[in-house]
Amino acid sequence: MIVYEVAVAAPLFGSLTYGQPVDTPTPLTTGIRVLVPLRNRSITGYILASVSPPPDLPYQIKPILERLDVAPLFPEQLIPFFRWIADYYHYPLGEVIQTALPSGLRAGSGYEITLTEAGHRQLPAALNALKNRAAWMNRLLEKGKLLPGTVKTIRRKAVMQNLLRTWQTAGWIDINEVILSPAVKEKTETVVKLNTALQESLSRYQLDTKDNPEETAVTPAVTPEGLKKSEIKTLDLFFCHCKGQPLMPRAELIRQYSGAGKALHSLAKSGLVTLEEQRVYRDPFGKVPPFFPKPATLTTEQEQVISKIKTALDIGGFQPFLLHGVTGCGKTEVYLRATEHCLACKKTVLVLVPEIALSSQLEGHFYSRFGDTLAILHSGISIGERFDQWQRALQGKVRIVIGARSAVFAPLATPGLIIVDEEHEPAYKQDDGLRYNGRDMAVLRAKFADCPVLLASATPSVSSFYHAEQGKYHLLTMTKRIHDQVMPEVTVVDLREKKRERKNAFFSHQLLTALQENLEKQQQSLLFVNRRGYAAFMLCQDCGYIIQCRHCKVSLTHHQGDNRLLCHYCGYSTTPNLVCPDCGSSSIVGLGVGSERIEQEARQLFPNARITRLDSDTTRDRKAYLRILDQVRNHEVDILVGTQMVAKGSISLQ
């Protein structure tokens, strides 16, 4: 008998043992999801291994209820990594795996209620006798069925559960367990495929149009006899737009010519084309990232550092490096050359960035150098896109994965190099659920994958620097900026001085003059504020109470655009029109400054300037972020106001 070690997605430490599903004779593979019984529920589990059952078990092994995947969702090599994390962070193993996988993959079970023959006859009378009749009861009578979503809500109340049980015992309803499908599914599209004869015609057509580029229509030799005008036009479009490929998406043809749908249907009927469903990957790039050329030469420091990393890659094995390089010394080029070397050795590369803003910049660099052999994994892309990117990495269709901290779980079987950019960033720490540190997990993953790991920063974290000093990490140093650029001049202005003479509380004279000069010279300016929102906190003017989050007890930030007070810690929000919970006064004012406020003030001070704000409020999705970057690049912005997103080197001003 085959039995499996299964990690269930429930707060249980360790794993459980289940038997082969009753109706599936073939053995199951490691890394797939299954539905298993646990107490009185069915939940998702992940197969970790097939094991032989110990003899004389004092209990009976329950069989797996259902296999949920055909192919594994993660490579087997990741399992020891998951086990280590579960052990180290004292977190249930199945939930570690659940955290690692892209969201939307969770399947589960629910209950469906159907009305029986007896129920049809007797329930109406029983309902008439009820004092309060709920809406779902009428629906059950009308439709004869209640779906899992509704049943879940009804069963939340114990009294309703009892009522349902009574009806079930009376034989009026059946309550059946059903499998709920996961939120994300593979996306497919219909593609049109030419038959063999038309494929030959396509090759001839290409030869003809090569000699005679004016030729656009399908030649008579190509066109089979007796076709309708619409069919000829559709084939014509196919030949012109298929880029030499014998298949193209049906939707694209319909976009070009609305009659193509009907024509393709009849062409398929006569066997000239076939219509097939094909898997497509949702495009997270939205648009092609900007191109960054490869520098002709490397600086001496870059050469020295790259040579050390290349040696480590050639020798193989786990080697942690800490690259301490001043800002603008060309660390990105080090990543790119190391990646190039790693790919040449037929290995894969994992690159971690602390936040989405930075990932776009790096993506551009990697995309320029390596094309679309690259997957991106972070919360800035939709769950569907993330699922697709995960699948591409898993199936070996990409060789490089770039992403935020959760990308440390990327399903690359054997990464040859792991890079952690801005390794000091606190954003690598996950603050809820599995509270892991992405940077530390990257080092650990490299240890499991037996490959070098490169942590890089202009301001390394104290712990990494200490490890380097202790000789645990190899320290690589870059002290010179590219083209010997000087560091920017920094002036500290005490805003308390000459407070009364200033036009605005937040802008010093020096800042106003510098902004005015930049505008006159048609140069761009960047205003960094380390906090989003309008007012950093709300103060009761009568008793001095500061409005706090009811869950976290941190001060709430006023967001004027959304007209809400928001907790930046847990996301709790409330109306700004409130009275002081301490003294009941309604004189509450917003104090402290956020990016929204600075943007508003800057607009008042410089009404003719083009001002844009870049923070997580204005860039809720990645496309909005890329749009603002484009505006800055195209000099459509004079003053850019933003939070730490703007301070990360991904913005180059003119």
Ligand SMILES: Nc1ncnc2c1ncn2[C@@H]1O[C@H](COP(=O)(O)OP(=O)(O)OP(=O)(O)O)[C@@H](O)[C@H]1O
């Ligand atoms: N060998 C080189 N020759 C010419 N230009 C280079 C070279 N290497 C890098 N650059 C350019 O120098 C600039 C700064 O490099 P990069 O952004 O990689 O610095 P960094 O060390 O990553 O800085 P930060 O710490 O701010 O992220 C970029 O515009 C990059 O294209």
